[in-house]
Amino acid sequence: MRIRAITFDLDDTLWPIAPVMLRAEQRLDAWLRAHCPRAAAAYPVEAMRALRDRIADENPHIAHDFSAQRRLSLRAALLAHGYGDDHVDAAFTAFYAERNRIEYYADALPALDRLRALYPLAAITNGNADLDAIGLAPYFHFSLRAGAFGTAKPAAEIFHAACARLGLAPDEVLHVGDDPELDVIGAHRAGLRSVWLHRGNATWTEASAQSEVRPDLTVRDLGELVDALGDAPEADARASPR
Ligand SMILES: [Mg+2]
Incomplete structure (x- = not known):
């Protein structure tokens, strides 16, 4: 990828x-x-x-x-x-x-630490978490919140706005999320690559109730995402946003 x-x-x-x-x-x-x-x-x-x-x-x-x-x-x-x-x-x-008082999944911060050294990271959320209050802002170039942006996932607009701020084409951006519809199908329809983070046992077909769209990658935790992306990124994946 x-x-x-x-x-x-x-x-x-x-x-x-x-x-x-x-x-x-x-x-x-x-x-x-x-x-x-x-x-x-x-x-x-x-x-x-x-x-x-x-x-x-x-x-x-x-x-x-x-x-x-x-x-x-x-x-x-x-x-x-x-x-x-x-x-x-x-x-x-x-x-x-x-x-804004959250408790991370155990794999979250180690994965973000590793991945932010390799890729620009951004947040796209339908929720109203405040990354400054949480202390997570330094990990991300920016956070797009549906409330402030005006449109929520799975609408393509919010994904395209994130790509524009990164200065990248949609197919150069990988979106990671737990929700089949909001994250995986939304990102796919907007032209991004998608990772389904699935900590449970349901299959994609069971969880998404449709089969035309599939995630580019399915991981059980963010450590698996690091294993897939973090160890040997292609050389051009290290580039900063244009
Ligand atoms: Mg979610």
Whole structure:
């Protein structure tokens, strides 16, 4: 595979997202109980989750922006109980700080350390992780977040924007991610090479529910990606972005 840069998905690729979201919801609940008790009583964790889902359904124009969905649901919950936008901002800040406290998969940082010495790396995420807050920004030339960019994976636009910022053609860029549709099929349709990072047991056919698109490479962890790419890259893979 002749590639000159690698783009990475973040959630469920570099860290598991479910425990992060659970802790962030609990942190938000604790903050609301301390500062907005009437809203906290009306919206315990399960009810807040349902409210957020409903707000997301009702606002398809922000389907790509989880931060906007969260802010809007907090606003609905808090303003209805007599709290103001200052409380909305502070509640979001409490939630978001916890959302950026992640625990990496054991293979993530060693692989990034190895690969960043060989290729320019960038992040493409549909989530709202803040790489500066997480401490991961130095690994990546940039991070494209769907919320800020305006379009989410699997749309080709966000992949093409990443390639443009890298100064590379799509087929010179390898995208790595866990999600068959968002990462592998999205990247493939945009003309990139794709790696399916699959830590589970399902086959590609089972996981993707279609067979026309296949990942260029499937790995069980990022160490396998390093084994495939990191040891003997073709000479031109070391080139910096044009
Ligand atoms: Mg993911």
